[in-house]
Structures are given as C-alpha cells and as structure tokens.
Amino acid sequence: MAILGEIRKRSWLLLGVIALGLFAFLFNADTFDKLFSKNPNVFGQVNGEDITRDEYNDQLFIMQQQAQQQGQPTKGLEEQAWQILVQSKLIKQQFEKTGLTLSDDTFWSQIQYDPIFAQNQQYFDEKGNFKVQQLKTDIEKSQAAQPEAYSFWLKNKKAIEYRMMARMLFGNVTSGITTSKKEAELMVKFRDEMANIDFVKVDYLEFSKKNNVKVTTQDLADYIKLHPTRFKATASRNIAYAYFPAAPSAQDDAATLNEINKLFLKGTDASNGAENFQNTTNDSMFVELNSDVPFIPQYVSPTQLPTELKDKIATAAIGQTFGPYKEQTLYVVSKLLDKKASDSTLSKHILISYKGAERSTATRTKEAAKKTADSLMAVIKADPAKFAEGLKLSDEPNAVERNGSVGWTTPESQFAPGYLSFLANNAKGSTGLQETAFGYHIINVEDKKSGAMTYKIAHLAKNIKASDKTENQVLTQATRFIQQTQGKSFNQFKNLAEKNKYRFDNPKAVGRFQGTLPGIGSDKDAEVIAWAFDKKREIGDTDIFTVEGTGDRIVAYVVGKQDEGLADPETVRDQIEPIVKNKVLAKKILEKINAGKYASLDQAAKALGTTKASATINVFNPSVNGAMEPKVAGAAFGVAANKLSQPIEGMTGVYLVVKKSVTTNKLPGDIKQITESITQQNSQQFTGALLKSLQDNAKIEDYRIDVWDRNPQQ
Template sequence: MAILGEIRKRSWLLVGVIALALLAFLVNPDTIDKVFGKNPNILGKVNGEEITRDEFNDQLFIMQQQAQQQGQQTKGLEEQAWQILVQSKLIKQQFEKMGLKLTDEVFWSQLQYDPMFAQNQGAFDEKGNFKTQEFKKMISDWQATNPEQYNFWLKSKKAIEYRMMARMLFGNITSGITASKKEAELMMKFRDDMANIDFVKVDYLEFSKKNDVKVTTQDLADYIKQHPTRFKATASRNLAYAYFPATPSAQDDAATLNELNKLYLKGTDASNGTENFQNTKNDSMFVELNSDVPFIPQYVSPTQLPAELKDKIATAAIGQIFGPYKEQNLYVVSKLLDKKPSDSTETRHILISYKDTEIGKQDKSVTRTKEQAKKLADSIYAAVKANPATFADDLKFSDDKGSAAQGGNVGWTTPAQPKFVPEFQKFVNDSPKGATGVVETQFGYHIINILDKKSGSMTYKIAHLAKNVKASDKTENQVLTQATRFIQQTEGKSFNQFKNLAEKNKYRFDNPKTVGRFQGTLPGLNTDKDADVIAWAFDKKREIGDTDIFTVEGTGDRIVAYVVGKQDEGLADPETVRDQIEPIVKNKVLAKKIIEKINAGKYTSLDQAAKAFGTTKGNADVNLFNPSVNGAMEPRVAGAAFGVATNKLSQPVEGMTGVYLVVKKSVKTNKLPGDIKQITESIKQQNSQQFTGAFLKSLQDNANIKDYRIEVWDKTAQR
C-alpha cells in the first residue's frame, strides 16, 4: 500500500511508466532507436544479429597487422573489414540453419587447413602432423604470461572460426550439386546445333549518326529501377577539390643548398665550424645528426647508387666526395667510405637455443640453460670441426626446425643484401669457404658452416649528407593566402563557379569523385588529410555547396573541398553512375526508336528492311553455346534463330550492338567430341566453382542489413 500511495502522489511517474510500457509493445526496435538514439557500440545488424564496435575493431586490427606484415598500405581498410563481418555473419547464420556445429573438437581438427597454418612448415612435425598439443600449450602460456599475444590470438580465432564455417558450409552444399543427363544432353545440343541465318542489322552507332538521342537523367533512373540489386548503393558523397601544393620557391631551393654547403664546407654550429662533412672522423654519426636521410651501413652495388655516382664510383678513391648534386627533392653530398667485392655465400647452421632466448620464450619445449646450450654447441662444433660429415647427424639437436628439414641450409646472402642478424652475418661475410664456427645471437648458439662462396661485383659503402628542399614559412603562408582567397571567392557559389574559378587560375582541380564514408583515401590525393575530408563531408550538418580548407601535415599543402552531391543509402543516384551505364541506356533508347520504325514499316522481307535503313543483308552460322554473329556476341539473336520457323521473318530483336531481323535458313548438327558422362561431369564442376560466389551474393542481396556506422561513428572506432 505504501508503494501504491507513493505512485498516486506522483501521477507523472505513473504516466511515464505506462507510456514506456506501451512504447515497448507498439514500437519496433528501429523506431525505438530513432527515439532514444542508436547504441554507439552497435555498428549494424545482419538479419537482426548485431555487429559490435569491438568485433569491427578486432577485424580491422587483424587486417591492418596483415597489411603491415606484407608491406601494404594500412589505410582505407574500414570498408573491407565491414564487408568481411557482414559476410561472416551471413555464413554463420546459414551454417547454424543447416544444423552444423563448430565444436572445440572440430575447431582443433580443422585448424591445420586454415590458410594461417596450412603453408607454415613450422606448424607440422617431421611426419607432417599438425602440432596441436604444442600450439595449445603455447596459447595457455600466452594466457598466463603474455596477455597482449593472447588477446591477439582470441581476435584471430574468431576470424578463423568464420573461415572454418564457410569451408564446411560450402563443402556440404557443393557436394550436393549435380547435373542430370537431360541437362547434359541439352548442353550438347546447344553446342552442336548450328543455325544458318540471313539477317539485317541496324547498327546502334550508325543509326545514332543520323538520329541523335540524348540520355536523360530519367532514362538512367528508369534503368536503375529495373536493376535494383545491381545498383544498390551505400551512402556516399560527391566531392570536388582544388589542391594548393606548398612547392618550394627558388629562394627556398637556394637556402637549402646554402645550408648543405655550410655543413659540407664550414661545419656545424655545435662544433663552432671546426667539424664538417669533409673532415669528420665519425661519418655515420655526422650523417645521423645532420642529414635528412639516415646513414646506411650496408654495401651497395652501382645500380643502387644515385645517377650522379654510377659512372664515377668505379675509379673513385676511398674518402672521395661527390656533389653537391640534386636527387629528386634533395640536395646531396656523398662520400665513399669503403669498397669490396660482394661475395655471395651459401650457409648452413645448427641452432642450439635456451629458455631465456627469443626462441625459448615462444617454444616452452626449450628448457636448457644458457650454460647447457653453450656446452652442447661447443661439443657439436668440435665434432663437426674434426669431421664435417657429423653435421647431418647433429641436425637433430637444432631448434631451427625449418632449416633442419633442409639440411640446415639457410640459403645465399651477400654483404649488400644481408638477411641475418649482425653477429651471424659478420661471420658469414668474413669467413672463407669450408669455415665452421660458433656464434652467439639473441636466438642462442649457432654452429655455422660456410658451404660455398662465389665472387661478385664490387660494392660500395657510402655516406650521404642530404637536405630536403622544403617550403619555407613564407612560402607556406603564401599558399595559405591563395587557398583562403579561393575559398572566400567560392563560398556559397555553385559547383560550376567553383570549377571555373579553379581552372581560370590554373589551380590543380579534380572533377567530382564519389566517396564512401569508410574508404579512407580520396582518389587522386592520398594524403594524411583524406580521412578528415571524408569525415567532414559526411557530417550531419553538411549540405551541398559547403566548402572547407584542410592542411596536409608535413608539407603545408592545402586542400579546398566542395560538396557536389549527397547520396543516402538506397538506389544509386543516376548521375553518379552515368559513365557506367549511359552507353547501355543509350543503346536501349536507340533500340526503341529503331523497333518503332521497323514496326511502322511493316516489312515482309529482309531486303525491304535493308533498303529502308540503308544497310545490307548478312549471313552467319550461329549456335546457342557460342552466340557470335560475325564477331559480335548476340545471345538474343541466337535465341531468335532457333525460335523462329524456317524461312519466316522474325520480330525485331534488340541485340547488344544493334537491332536485328532474322530469317532462319537451316539447322545442321556438327557432332563434337565428348560423351554424356564427360559433359555431365564438366557441368557439375563448373556449377560447383560458380556456386560459392553466387550463393554468397544471393545471401547478401536478400539479407536485412542495417548499417548504423555513419550515425554512431566517431574517431574512437579507429585504432
């Protein structure tokens, strides 16, 4: 009663409770989202199943790591990450609908077939068995001692599970794909039957020369409506931009050269002018402290040198200086420090690791101490030194299983292209053929044997003192003034006025580009400000005609962006796909006019039609399997050839390259090699190969996919 009394006193609370209850029953979840706002941690839904921000970030992180390892660009992967998650959700849903389950037992039995492990020799023992127990132990150790590595495994495991489900799902479905005898017989008929036809073709291109047609926006829109799946569009913006590069002036160029000459001839401020690039005793340190490019300690071949040095280096003396000279946007002075032949060396080794090394921290089966490892390495070295044949027997002790499987061979290397850690590489470079030694690195003790050496060309060690020609503050301010004046002159103006002013002043101008919210880079720019420009364009307050100015970090370049158009999710805006579909639509408009003219003429023969359109009658052999008519692929014409009665004039056929009138003269059968069994198997294989992509596309086209990213996105979504 006390509670009821409190509610009676607070009638406003009672009304609120009732209202919320009604809302829960009457309003669908999407409407509730609109009332209360989207959950910022839910980026979308696939058939009602959520895609969370954490899932997206994990997928993006994995892709960025993979791109980094492969030396690829890590920007602009957001949209790919989203598409992978959408497809993964669809596959998981179908996987579960089929009653399949990815149990822990199945996961571990299938792990060896995943691309992450299938090509990794280290994941398998000498008999080719996957090291399941070792890998499980490694994961357990990560969980206890290396949380970062363990978390990365959990993220990778989710992606692996999706790939497993896809492989099992498609494997189960494609195993049921068959081809019937009737299907094979029909395919053979399509292949072997050849129709001989007379035809008249009214070519679209020729007809358009005398009957010009304009493709309107409405024509494009009508075509798009007829193909809604093909032209399903995500939200996009149409952007134009003028680019104002902060190009160094002649004065900036001269100032850079003067700065380099001072370091080369006079010396640094720190040395009061007593140490310069000519007299320094520590070339590498001088370069590191004063140059805009780092010191490279490796020996290089003449082909790797700047053009200024290639023809002079062979006769140069140690200590000789070249320059100053200009190489792209750098002023450079180069000094020859050393030269020596580039011997190519083939090496093998046995690695004896211990528990405190990089190897031991990853592989818990390595339990020996450093002292034990040293003792074993010395023992093996003594045996190999006395009898090189024992090297093969001692490979069983090596903790580098990959090279051990190859007889310990780690390939060829040169001083100019080193591939080993410094201690290992030094022994390889300095030792003659047949030499054996023990070298310690962070991986343990290596018993190294030099298998072979081949003399190579001369290589050179060179120090480059370089200064980048940069725009001065004065130049950058001039560029800012120029860009600011331009944006003031175009603010509130039409796109044509924006374009005309940019072209009149000979500013670098790019025609409008269609960009997605999460594509990361702008076509034609690829600067560190691209993502900021895209985010600005997708701001809820942004309107067509808005402009803004952006500064590129490090260069001082300016970008003035202009919003030309806005495309919400739905069917593509006709004008944004005009270049793509205008030729097709134009042919359809022409076909309509041609057919109307043919029907109005009521022609009873091909000769009448040919005369009316100023063309000639043609003849061809066509079949349904390869529907080529005098070099043009025309499947509808081939269909008409077999569909019309012999010696009867067909209705007008709207072809790919023109409108045709067809008269079938005869049909003959050319029996080609291949029996029913072979054709049936070929159809089955072809259907199986095409199925995966078609099935996944069908799932995506028919799915209820909600994308909330634009509504909830902020910079915390990106790592």
C-alpha cells in the same frame, strides 16, 4: 611454441571467409553518452544478430597486423573489416539453419585443412600426420607464459571457425548439384551447332550521330528501379575537391642547392667553416648531424646506387666526391668511403631463442638458452655430424626440413649484424656460437665464393622543401579560390578549378569509412570525409584543409548526399549511362522498324540506311562480326528457317535476322566429361552466388556512423 609463433607471423591468412584486401577504429565505449539510444557496444546487426564493438576491433586488429607485415598502409581498413564481419555472420546463420554444428572435436579435426596449416609442412610430421596435440600444448602453455600471444590466438580462432563453417556449408550444398544426361546433351548441342544467318543491324553509335539523344536523370532512375538489388547503395557523399600542392618554387630549389654547397665546400656554422663534407675525418657523424638522409654503413652494389654514380663509381678513388646532383626531391653530394669485393657465403644454423628475444615465442630464460646453446655447441664441436640432430632443438620454423640453411648471403643481406659478422670473419667449414637479437646461433659456414665489387658511400642530402613564403602563397591561392566558389554551384566550382588548371577530382561515391580520397592519399583524407558526413553538412558547403608536413591545401565541396537505399542516379551516371543511352536509342530504332513493317532484309536495309550482312553464330560463342550478341544467337536458333525475325535489341545495335541453315561441328569431349565439367563449373559459381544472395536478402543495419559521429574525438 614455434607453431603459435608461426600463426602470429602468418596472420594475413586469417582475415575471414572472403579475402578482401587493407587505421584502427578503436572506440572507447566508456566515454559514450549513455543518453543516446544506440548501444555503444553494438556497431550493427545482421538479421538481428549484433556485430559488437569487440568483434569489429578484433577484425581491424588482425587486418592491421596483415598490413604492417606486408608494408602496406593501415588506414582505410574499416569498410573491409565491416564487410568481412557481415559475410561471416551470414555464413554462420545459414550454417546453423541447415542443422550443421561445429563441435570442439570437429574444430580440431578440421584445423589441418585451414590454409594457414595445410600450406605449411611445419605442422606435419615425417609421415604426414598433423601435429594437433603439439599445437594444443603450445596454445595451453601460452595462456600463462605469453598472454599476448594467447589473446592473439583467440582473436584468430574465430576467423578459422568461420572458414570451417563456410567449407562445411558450401560442401554440403554443392554436393547436391548434379547435371543430368539430358542437360549435358543440350549443352553439347549448343556448343556444336552453328547457325548461318543473314542480318541487318542498326548500330547504336552510328544512329546516335544522326539522332541526338540525351540521357536524363529520370532515364537513369528508371533503369535503377528495374535493377534494385544491383544498385542497392550504402550511405555515401559526392565530394569534389581542388588540391593546392605546396611545391617548392625555383627560389626554394636554389636555396637548397646553396645550402648543400655550403656544407660541401665551406662547412658548418658550428665549426666556423673549418669542417666541411669535403675535408671531414668523420663522415658518418657529419652526415648524421647535417643530412636529411641518415648514414648507411653497408656496402652496396652499383645497381643500388643513384643513377648519377652508377657509371662513375668503378673508376673512382677512395675519398672522391660526386655532386651536388638532384635525386628526386633531394640535392645530394656523395663520397666514396671504401670498396671491396662482395663475398657470398652459404651457411646453416641452429637457433636457440629465449623469452623476450626478437620474434621469439620461446618460454625459456636467456640464461637457460645460453646453457643449452653452449652444451649443444660442445656436442657438435666433438662430432660435427651431430649438427643435423641438433636441428630438432632449433626455434627457427622449418629448421629440420631446411637443414637449418639460410642460403647464400652477402654483407649487404638483411640479416642480423652479429650473424653477418661471424660469416665475414670465419673460413669455410667453421662452426661457432654467435649471439644476436634473435637468440644464440650455432653457425656452420658451408661455402664461400668471391662476388662483384661493392661500395661504401656517404650521402649528404637535403630535401628541396617549400619555404614559408611558398606555403603562404599556396594558402592565399586556396583561400581566394574558396572565397570565389562559396555559395556557388558545383559546375562553377569545377569550371573555375579547371580554368585555373588546379588539380581537380570528383569521386562521386565516397563511403564514411573509406579512409582515403582517390588521387590524394594524404593524412587529411579521413578528416575531409568526416566533414562531408557531418549531420549539419549541406550540399554546396565548402571548406579548406591543410595537409600536415607538406603545407598542401585541399578545398572540398559537397556535391551530393546519398543515404542508404537505391543509388543516386547522378552518382552512378558514368557507370550506367552508356547502357541507358543504348536503350533510349534502341527504343527509337524499334519504333522506326515497327512502323516500316519490312517484308525482307533487303527492304529493311534500304529503308534503314544500312547493308545486309552474313555471319555464323553459336550459343556458346555468340559473336556477330566481333560483337558479342547473346540475344541474336538465341533468336537465330529460335526463328524458323528463312523467316524474318522480330527486331532484336542487342548489345551494340538492333538486329533483324534470317536463319538460312544450321550446321553441326562436332568438337571433342564425351558426355561423361562434359557432365563432370558442367557440374564442377556450376558448383564453383553457386558458392559465390549463394553468398551474394544471402547478403542481398539480409537485413543489415550499420550503426557505425551514429556511434562515430557522436564521438568524433575518439
């Protein structure tokens, strides 16, 4: 069942229609109070269609698998899972509205085009035919032999179906997008024609230096009302917090240095000082018992060593020690135990795996695997040329295509120890059988070459931690701060934090299922967010939180509460204030220009305190002396020659324009090429625009806050 196993390993490709990038929110409905009006099995609705608890948890499970496989955190995935489900429902609904269907036959005929299959040659035979029957057989066998793998397939099958619907829907819709010859000719004209203009510009920045303009909350609100779709907001909280890290003091640093010096020179209490790191005869055991960093037996290259050792290790003698030295948050003493040249080995193998072996999807027993491996080994020993034929039995993905090769490896490579041991102890040309946690390997050593010197080193390390005394001082500091700011305004909270140079931040729109707080990333982030969303919470409330393991303190303050609807103006001030300020400035400038009733650019320039300038502008590249001004380009081609335009509210200022002439600069590309290019560009843009339109106009209900807040212990 190598194919099904490969699907499981490559689950990161099965995240839904839209790849939105990264803690499980598994909710036990059986414990829910049945008196509540919300159904605990329904987390939301999209146009009346339920998003169920099982769907939500399945999507989170898939995303957790992806995060774990990529070594990424598994916290804060709830919102991304929700968005993927919403988009998937919208696509399915639109798919069905258009009369399209996804039958079982269609599913299996189209599955080869899904990214997880299309991008991997393992699923195709030598003639390029997709091995759909083998995939079906593997899945059917797994239902009884590997129920966990079968369950995983069912979860991901839904995501594959949504992707198929998206491809079919977008393919059908965009097939109707065409470009007429007239449209292409107009685009060519816009591309090639250049307007030569004289203009006067009242720059917003320069005007604001002499005309103080303050953007009020009402100004922001008015702008938001004009763009309701753009500023549609989900429930969020405006949270501010001061962070009090329990950083080790100078005394804590000195205490850690004394501790490691004692272990290095004087020895442990358990040995009554008889054994220390300098004289011990069992370095690995001494490190395991006394170090905050485990003993690593591998040989490493100089590039993998701490900076303190890199330039000294080549001339060091076996047994020589270095330190104590500081490496990030550690004090370290290092001892050279051995050194040897790192031979590189080129090898290939046939893997015969079994049920229960690491990463295995095989169904045979261990005994059956051993019997198969022994039999195949005997055949290859008698005729080495049979190795290539034996690769067909290998449980390693793509074994035949790769000729079983694992490439060049060194003793430091991240391979199974048994495999590396075989390579180290067998000469070039050797073939033999070796067992590892992955199964039985028939290994052939293809080549060997000498490499650079590598070193085996024992590191005795101690973390420089904050003492109880230091943690208590941090608690006192945080407690004093919350007492001083309780019942005070946000500005007083902020000013006191900044005055005392405490670490301060104010993310203005934190979502309920965001998972992490910007600038912190601690295990208390989710608790702070849940606290801020508590129905009893009021603006101005404060509380103190302790980060487990570090003793750091977070003092949080609720600045504002945003319910679902239009965004709170102050929450998006940083985002839109520059735009709104320019509009307020433009209004003042327009009033001044309209009052002046200028007859010429020279008259306008003199009255407005600016200068007349010239430029060449094009609709496709509407740049006026480095500033992108599409409205100016439109006016330049719209105004009659040598006539003064009406004031134009541009991106960087208000303009008055006179078009002197239009010239044509014919660029390469015939009408056919341009027609195809425009059609392709419009098709690409349409798919994203369609999905956004579906979401903007959908009735989306999110019940997660109600469900979760009534079950905070789950």
